[in-house]
Amino acid sequence: MPPVFGVLFDGIAYGMLLFLMSVGLSVTLGMMNFVNLAHCSFAMLGGYVTVTLMNALGWPFLATLPVAFFAAGAASVVLERAFFRRFYNAGELNQCLLTIGIVFVSIAAAAYLYGTDQQPVRLPSYLQGFIAVAGLDLAIYRLFLIGTAMTITILLVGAVEATRFGAQVRAAVNNQRMARGLGIDVDRLFAITFALGGGLAGLGGALAIAMLGLDPSFALTYLIYVLIVVSVGGLGSIAGSLAAAMLLGVSDMAGKYYVPAVGSVLIYLVMMVMIMWRPTGLFGRR
Amino acid sequence: MSSEAIADTVGPHEFLRAQASWRLSEVAFWLAALLPFVLAPDYLILASQIAITALFALSLDLILGFSGIISLGHAAYFGIGAYTAGLLSVWGWGEPLTGLVLAGAAAGLFGYLTSFIIARFRHLALIMITLGIGLLLQEAANDASWLTGGFDGLQGIHTWPILDRYEFDLYGRTAYAYALAVLFLLFLGVRRIIHSPFGLALRGIRENGQRMPAIGAPTRQHIRTVYTIAAAIAGIAGALLSQTTETASLEALGFQRSADVLVMLILGGAGRLYGGFIGAIVYMVARDQFSGLNPQYWYFWIGLLLIAVVMFVPDGILGGLALLQRRVTISRPKDPP
Numbered sequence: 001m002p003p004v005f006g007v008l009f010d011g012i013a014y015g016m017l018l019f020l021m022s023v024g025l026s027v028t029l030g031m032m033n034f035v036n037l038a039h040c041s042f043a044m045l046g047g048y049v050t051v052t053l054m055n056a057l058g059w060p061f062l063a064t065l066p067v068a069f070f071a072a073g074a075a076s077v078v079l080e081r082a083f084f085r086r087f088y089n090a091g092e093l094n095q096c097l098l099t100i101g102i103v104f105v106s107i108a109a110a111a112y113l114y115g116t117d118q119q120p121v122r123l124p125s126y127l128q129g130f131i132a133v134a135g136l137d138l139a140i141y142r143l144f145l146i147g148t149a150m151t152i153t154i155l156l157v158g159a160v161e162a163t164r165f166g167a168q169v170r171a172a173v174n175n176q177r178m179a180r181g182l183g184i185d186v187d188r189l190f191a192i193t194f195a196l197g198g199g200l201a202g203l204g205g206a207l208a209i210a211m212l213g214l215d216p217s218f219a220l221t222y223l224i225y226v227l228i229v230v231s232v233g234g235l236g237s238i239a240g241s242l243a244a245a246m247l248l249g250v251s252d253m254a255g256k257y258y259v260p261a262v263g264s265v266l267i268y269l270v271m272m273v274m275i276m277w278r279p280t281g282l283f284g285r286r
Numbered sequence: 287m288s289s290e291a292i293a294d295t296v297g298p299h300e301f302l303r304a305q306a307s308w309r310l311s312e313v314a315f316w317l318a319a320l321l322p323f324v325l326a327p328d329y330l331i332l333a334s335q336i337a338i339t340a341l342f343a344l345s346l347d348l349i350l351g352f353s354g355i356i357s358l359g360h361a362a363y364f365g366i367g368a369y370t371a372g373l374l375s376v377w378g379w380g381e382p383l384t385g386l387v388l389a390g391a392a393a394g395l396f397g398y399l400t401s402f403i404i405a406r407f408r409h410l411a412l413i414m415i416t417l418g419i420g421l422l423l424q425e426a427a428n429d430a431s432w433l434t435g436g437f438d439g440l441q442g443i444h445t446w447p448i449l450d451r452y453e454f455d456l457y458g459r460t461a462y463a464y465a466l467a468v469l470f471l472l473f474l475g476v477r478r479i480i481h482s483p484f485g486l487a488l489r490g491i492r493e494n495g496q497r498m499p500a501i502g503a504p505t506r507q508h509i510r511t512v513y514t515i516a517a518a519i520a521g522i523a524g525a526l527l528s529q530t531t532e533t534a535s536l537e538a539l540g541f542q543r544s545a546d547v548l549v550m551l552i553l554g555g556a557g558r559l560y561g562g563f564i565g566a567i568v569y570m571v572a573r574d575q576f577s578g579l580n581p582q583y584w585y586f587w588i589g590l591l592l593i594a595v596v597m598f599v600p601d602g603i604l605g606g607l608a609l610l611q612r613r614v615t616i617s618r619p620k621d622p623p
Contacts, residue, residue, distance in 0.1 A: 104589025
């Protein structure tokens with residue numbers, strides 16, 4: 001396989017993971033301006049749920065994915081009701097500190113329960129191996145990743161564009177106060193969106209184990225990537241998050257493959273240039 | 287009488303002068319800073335580390351507490367200072383005072399260059415930019431291992447005696463005296479800045495970034511100035527660390543250090559001159575006491591502490607004390623007129 005296509009393929013699969021993990025943050029940030037640095041902790045929770053169900057209880061991989069989704073969604077809505085809602089008007093600094101505190105606690109809790117080692121995950125045989133498409137050897141798991149993420153994206157865009165709930169979400173992102181004035185229950189809407197976003201992050205985390213690995217530092221390592229996706233893509237924009245996640249995934253893979261010496265520097269440089277060029281993100285309006 | 291009430295009754299000059307007068311508690315604080323020499327001679331190394339961290343926290347306070355510029359990458363400047371002083375020593379110039387000045391100049395120069403970016407952004411973009419600067423520098427230092435020693439840190443730093451007389455000893459006597467003296471001098475400078483009209487303008491920017499330009503304040507220029515000063519001070523703090531410990535490692539400019547100093551500042555009370563000092567003392571002493579603890583679990587407690595501070599005492603220890611003091615004063619029955 002020519003390296004260009006291989007890198008592109010891996011980059012897209014990686015970008016899809018980043019998209020799943022960050023889209024919830026993008027929408028909730030756009031709606032409430034709440035800087036939730038603990039978003040990747042939900043992804044990590046999803047990952048550990050899958051690992052536990054598979055290794056301790058012997059569940060099949062695919063069956064654990066919905067559980068990871070619901071567990072992370074439930075955890076995020078509990079945190080939202082218990083802590084976050086008090087901080088919507090508290091300024092970014094307090095929001096950052098609160099959620100960094102939660103990140104630290106979640107990392108320590110994961111280390112206490114599971115140790116600091118990488119968690120093993122054994123994919124089912126039908127997701128292993130390669131498939132030849134037009135002369136290219138494509139890893140089946142990565143195809144599965146891309147397919148799953150595409151399905152979710154289509155569902156998500158459909159829900160946001162075509163349902164009543166989606167219209168309310170768009171209204172709240174666009175102008176929260178006006179939406180309240182029109183009688184939309186923004187608090188309830190936000191709690192639901194938050195749960196959905198957390199759940200998607202959990203699903204992303206569960207899917208990520210086989211590609212990115214899982215250890216307690218996951219919540220901090222990938223937080224930075226998620227923040228890059230959100231701030232480059234623009235707040236509250238699903239299409240922006242998707243584009244930014246693809247850009248980041250492909251350029252990270254390409255950087256690590258072609259210029260390994262400066263690969264990680266490149267990512268941060270790209271991010272800073274993008275933010276300086278468009279402070280509100282690729283698709284952001286504010 | 288609150289400070290606003292004073293401002294109403296007297297002119298601006300008297301207001302600034304009243305703010306800048308030394309309080310008894312401040313004198314007591316600095317005298318207490320000398321106590322470790324007699325009371326805890328075994329802990330002077332820790333004391334010197336606390337003084338260095340307090341200086342770093344003071345520099346963050348200048349931009350975060352007083353000017354409202356949130357930074358998640360302040361360790362970048364600390365690290366530049368640490369590596370500048372370390373490299374000078376490795377290259378054969380271990381004189382500490384000039385090393386300090388050059389490290390401050392290098393960090394200040396980088397701060398000045400980045401301040402043009404910083405001054406343009408606010409909110410999430412600013413958080414991302416500062417985070418990006420920190421991570422970028424950390425990765426760059428890791429990649430440039432021919433210069434920085436990479437993951438292993440810089441080898442072969444040796445600091446000459448201060449003024450050719452005071453040799454650095456094993457017990458940290460010289461180190462603590464040196465760090466405390468530098469801290470005190472720079473504190474005087476920062477105190478002067480805060481109580482100047484420029485310092486007042488900074489607080490204005492913190493309170494309302496849109497209204498300040500409307501009353502004619504060159505907001506961006508102010509932000510650039512204070513950011514450069516803060517970067518230089520952070521660089522000096524970093525140089526102090528590498529000179530007194532004779533090591534410089536990637537840990538000096540990592541995200542962890544940026545987060546730690548933020549935690550200390552918030553814990554002590556941001557926007558107060560002594561907030562970073564109190565936070566640094568509490569944090570460093572606690573970490574020393576629990577040094578047997580696995581760092582993973584240490585951060586569990588730090589996380590809980592952060593959540594508790596933000597939820598219950600958002601102004602930190604000093605803010606909580608001030609609130610307590612006000613409550614006591616108010617509840618006391620007033621004299622009949």
